[in-house]
Structures are given as structure tokens and as C-alpha cells.
Amino acid sequence: DEFHEVSPNKCKSHRGISLPISRVRLIMKSSPDVSSINQDALFLTTKATELFVQHLALSSFNNGSGKETNTLSYSDLANTAEETETFQFLTDILPKKILARDYLKSLEQMQEEDGDF
Amino acid sequence: MAERPEDLNLPNAVITRIIKEALPDGVNVSKEARRAISQAASVFVLYATSCANNFAMKAKRKTLNAGDVLAAMEEMEFERFLEPLREALEVYKKGQRGKKEVSEQKRKDKEKKVDSENDKSREEEDEEEERMEEDAEAENEADDEEVEN
Numbered sequence: 001d002e003f004h005e006v007s008p009n010k011c012k013s014h015r016g017i018s019l020p021i022s023r024v025r026l027i028m029k030s031s032p033d034v035s036s037i038n039q040d041a042l043f044l045t046t047k048a049t050e051l052f053v054q055h056l057a058l059s060s061f062n063n064g065s066g067k068e069t070n071t072l073s074y075s076d077l078a079n080t081a082e083e084t085e086t087f088q089f090l091t092d093i094l095p096k097k098i099l100a101r102d103y104l105k106s107l108e109q110m111q112e113e114d115g116d117f
Numbered sequence: 118m119a120e121r122p123e124d125l126n127l128p129n130a131v132i133t134r135i136i137k138e139a140l141p142d143g144v145n146v147s148k149e150a151r152r153a154i155s156q157a158a159s160v161f162v163l164y165a166t167s168c169a170n171n172f173a174m175k176a177k178r179k180t181l182n183a184g185d186v187l188a189a190m191e192e193m194e195f196e197r198f199l200e201p202l203r204e205a206l207e208v209y210k211k212g213q214r215g216k217k218e219v220s221e222q223k224r225k226d227k228e229k230k231v232d233s234e235n236d237k238s239r240e241e242e243d244e245e246e247e248r249m250e251e252d253a254e255a256e257n258e259a260d261d262e263e264v265e266n
Contacts, residue, residue, distance in 0.1 A: 019128075020131075027125050028163075031170065040182065040183040040209070041182050045162060048195070056158075077153050086193070093160055
């Protein structure tokens with residue numbers, strides 16, 4: 001049985017959920033060693049995920065340079081993941097980007113330091 | 118059953134709506150940022166599940182329960198989520214109880230209807246009541262059943 005409630009308009013403190021429980025269940029079940037999940041746990045995980053999305057978006061926006069451009073960009077997220085302890089589990093999937101030329105430059109520098117073999 | 122990558126993603130429209138609700142009005146969100154947040158959310162679910170599962174295993178339980186998830190949030194240092202989660206759970210549980218009462222009321226109404234049908238022979242009526250009792254039992258079992266594998 002699925003419990004899927006549409007959230008009231010723009011009500012930030014609503015108690016229902018918007019994300020589909022069935023999809024969250026699918027992700028949870030892909031975790032090794034998980035046998036079964038009770039309905040309350042399923043609901044809580046779904047709700048927690050929504051809270052997480054809000055928290056990540058807002059923290060990244062406040063922390064980032066988007067305030068001037070009024071835009072939340074990828075680099076805001078990557079920076080926040082690196083700088084904030086609670087988001088550090090995300091650094092692998094939110095890697096900082098560097099310009100190709102900067103990467104090539106640093107490669108060259110490393111080769112110079114290593115010397116020729 | 119093979120899982121396609123998109124099956125482990127959350128629906129973009131909902132994620133976008135949640136992001137917009139969290140940010141001040143009029144703030145833009147780049148497509149790349151939206152995609153990244155969606156992926157981060159999936160990773161969050163996995164991390165939370167794994168963490169909650171550790172608590173369940175410690176308690177020698179095979180089923181993840183609400184307490185495990187709350188403990189996981191604390192472990193992951195998302196204490197700020199605990200209060201809103203507990204409140205939301207209360208509302209959710211009340212809703213679930215309400216649903217159960219509604220389905221039980223429907224069953225009772227069905228029985229009343231059968232009783233009032235006088236042209237049926239007594240035998241037929243008894244058979245029908247038996248069948249409905251079986252259905253109701255099955256329904257109650259289904260309600261009590263935990264989410265299956």
C-alpha cells in the first residue's frame with residue numbers, strides 16, 4: 001500500500017510528503033543486508049529526504065556566490081559539500097570542477113617535479 | 118530483476134518543487150544543480166538506510182523501524198530533522214488509523230446490507246457472511262503485515 005499525499009501550496013511546515021514512497025522504498029531495498037522495512041520507517045525516510053533536499057538547497061544558496069546572481073548553481077553545491085561536515089558524504093558525487101587548462105597545468109607541474117624516468 | 122539507473126532516481130518535478138519551496142522567492146536553480154541535488158537525495162536515502170540498518174541489526178531485528186531511522190538521523194548529525202520528523206510521523210499514524218477505521222466501517226455497512234435482504238434464503242445469507250468475514254480477516258492481516266520483500 002502506498003501513502004502518497006500532495007503537499008499544500010508552498011506550506012513549508014506541512015506534515016505530509018510529496019516524494020513517492022514507492023520510489024524511496026526501491027532505493028532502500030537496493031541497500032545490501034536490508035530485509036524488510038516497516039511502514040513508519042518508510043514514511044520517515046521519505047520525509048527525511050525531503051527535509052534533506054531543502055537543507056542542502058538552502059545551505060548551498062546561503063553559503064555560495066549565488067546571492068549576486070540570484071541563482072543556485074552546481075558549484076554552490078560542490079563547495080558546500082566540501083566545506084560542511086554534515087554534507088561531506090556527498091563529496092564523491094558532487095566533485096568540484098576545475099577548468100581543463102588548470103588541470104593540464106597542474107599535470108605539467110607534477111611531471112616536472114617527478115623528473116624524467 | 119535488473120534495476121535501471123533511472124529507477125533509483127527521484128522524480129525531477131517533485132525534487133524541483135521541494136527546492137523551490139526551500140529557497141527565497143524568485144531564486145533560479147540551474148538544471149545541473151537540480152540534477153545534482155536529486156542524486157544527492159538518492160545517496161542520502163542509501164546512507165540513511167545503511168545507518169538505520171546497523172541499528173536494527175544491533176538489536177537483532179530484521180525489520181527496519183521508525184526508531185532506527187531516527188537514530189540514523191542523529192548518527193548522521195541531522196538532529197535538526199528529528200523534531201519535524203516526529204511531528205510528521207504523529208500526523209501520518211493518525212491518518213493510517215483513520216483509514217483502517219474507514220475500511221472497517223465499510224465492512225460493517227456491507228454486513229448490514231446483507232442482513233436486510235429478506236428475499237434471500239437463510240443458507241445463502243450465512244454463506245455470504247462467512248465469505249465476508251474471511252475477506253475482513255484477510256484485510257486485517259494485510260494491514261498488519263509489514264512491507265514485504
